Amino acid sequence: MKDFWVFGYGSLMWRPGFDFIESKRARLHGFHRNLCIYSHVYRGTAENPGLVLGLDEGGFCDGLAFKVAGNESQKVVDYLREREQVNNVYLEKNQTVELEGGLIAEAIVYVADCNHAQYARALSAEKAAGIVASASGNAGPNHEYVKATLEHLQQMGVRDEELERVWHYVCLRQSK
Numbered sequence: 001m002k003d004f005w006v007f008g009y010g011s012l013m014w015r016p017g018f019d020f021i022e023s024k025r026a027r028l029h030g031f032h033r034n035l036c037i038y039s040h041v042y043r044g045t046a047e048n049p050g051l052v053l054g055l056d057e058g059g060f061c062d063g064l065a066f067k068v069a070g071n072e073s074q075k076v077v078d079y080l081r082e083r084e085q086v087n088n089v090y091l092e093k094n095q096t097v098e099l100e101g102g103l104i105a106e107a108i109v110y111v112a113d114c115n116h117a118q119y120a121r122a123l124s125a126e127k128a129a130g131i132v133a134s135a136s137g138n139a140g141p142n143h144e145y146v147k148a149t150l151e152h153l154q155q156m157g158v159r160d161e162e163l164e165r166v167w168h169y170v171c172l173r174q175s176k
Contacts, residue, residue: 054112129169
């Protein structure tokens with residue numbers, strides 16, 4: 001088996017949960033990071049869904065690519081499918097990513113399925129913040145997920161203005 005790459009743009013960046021040989025900053029063209037998935041398990045419930053990130057079409061997304069040893073491939077892919085496909089709201093795809101330093105690689109990415117019932121269409125930052133501020137699931141409060149993602153992006157020197165806008169409104173709600 002050959003070594004392969006996995007692209008992370010949300011919690012996979014700060015909690016990959018699998019062994020990897022190396023990680024590099026990476027850019028995926030054709031998709032952008034978006035709080036567009038209603039979470040019924042990890043950051044919310046069916047009765048009070050949270051919001052988690054998905055890759056939506058258009059633009060680009062900066063994140064981390066993790067290189068996985070070929071002999072770990074089945075174990076890692078099984079883990080990723082169990083984690084990311086709990087409600088089949090993501091489409092597993094192989095996409096080209098640009099690694100730091102200009103190298104190009106194929107990576108497994110999880111793209112939002114815009115035809116899935118849990119796909120959140122065109123939420124304003126204020127509406128998204130209301131959902132994030134009030135939801136909690138098996139992995140904890142929804143706002144902790146958004147905060148951890150933003151903190152990791154800031155450590156990488158990456159700005160995500162839309163996610164920052166949502167976080168601003170979450171903080172306003174929490175200060176009341």
